[in-house]
Amino acid sequence: MSENRPFILTIAGFDPSAGAGILADIKTFEQLKTYGIAIPTAYTIQTENQFIELEWVAIEKVLFQIELFLKEYKIKAIKIGIVSSLSDLKLIIQKIRNIDAKVPIIWDTVLKSTTEFSFLEIENQQDLEFILQSIQLITPNHDEVLKLIPNAISVEENLNYLRNHTAVLWKGGHKNDSKGKDVLLTKNKEITIHPTLKNCSEKHGSGCVLSSAITAHLSLDENLEEACKKAKLYTEKILQSNLSKLAYHV
Numbered sequence: 001m002s003e004n005r006p007f008i009l010t011i012a013g014f015d016p017s018a019g020a021g022i023l024a025d026i027k028t029f030e031q032l033k034t035y036g037i038a039i040p041t042a043y044t045i046q047t048e049n050q051f052i053e054l055e056w057v058a059i060e061k062v063l064f065q066i067e068l069f070l071k072e073y074k075i076k077a078i079k080i081g082i083v084s085s086l087s088d089l090k091l092i093i094q095k096i097r098n099i100d101a102k103v104p105i106i107w108d109t110v111l112k113s114t115t116e117f118s119f120l121e122i123e124n125q126q127d128l129e130f131i132l133q134s135i136q137l138i139t140p141n142h143d144e145v146l147k148l149i150p151n152a153i154s155v156e157e158n159l160n161y162l163r164n165h166t167a168v169l170w171k172g173g174h175k176n177d178s179k180g181k182d183v184l185l186t187k188n189k190e191i192t193i194h195p196t197l198k199n200c201s202e203k204h205g206s207g208c209v210l211s212s213a214i215t216a217h218l219s220l221d222e223n224l225e226e227a228c229k230k231a232k233l234y235t236e237k238i239l240q241s242n243l244s245k246l247a248y249h250v
């Protein structure tokens with residue numbers, strides 16, 4: 001089954017439409033020849049077009065399952081999606097780091113749904129700083145960059161703060177002036193990743209797919225720049241898979 005494939009863990013919400021969350025992550029992992037396992041942080045009632053309700057999983061259950069998985073399997077990379085609070089995210093990171101100090105962690109900074117349901121508020125900048133320093137990459141879009149540091153003056157100021165603590169893939173899907181252009185920012189480098197396709201169909205959960213594809217490529221021993229570039233190509237592939245909001249992973 002998984003003897004020749006690296007194990008990847010996704011810790012994220014369960015979206016029953018399978019467009020986003022752990023179901024989309026698992027589809028991505030499978031297509032990229034890795035073996036995905038999952039811990040749900042929440043269960044939603046929704047379709048790709050409307051968000052109705054969410055029920056959070058108790059953090060104690062999430063932490064218990066993390067410990068079980070990390071002690072049972074050699075996890076090569078971890079992706080984190082929606083969580084109920086910054087303090088819970090900190091507990092998740094601490095639990096992972098107490099067991100494995102080096103496994104790459106990618107946080108897909110989903111702060112609200114496309115239907116404007118808020119998942120997480122940045123209530124403590126010290127917790128945020130600890131989290132950022134403990135992980136390898138965050139993948140915010142333009143709006144999320146602004147919300148991560150609520151009191152900052154500008155996007156540039158926020159990005160400079162974030163990149164001094166961890167690598168940032170600043171996604172371009174929500175930027176009107178340069179739509180589709182992503183920028184990978186580290187302390188010392190700034191790498192622009194241009195879209196290769198001009199006519200893509202909007203997809204529910206494309207950000208989840210991008211972050212999980214990066215996680216998969218990191219587990220396959222790609223460096224961060226190559227992982228981000230290859231993940232963008234995979235995401236573009238699903239964006240052109242059909243004209244609906246639910247992508248095909250083929």
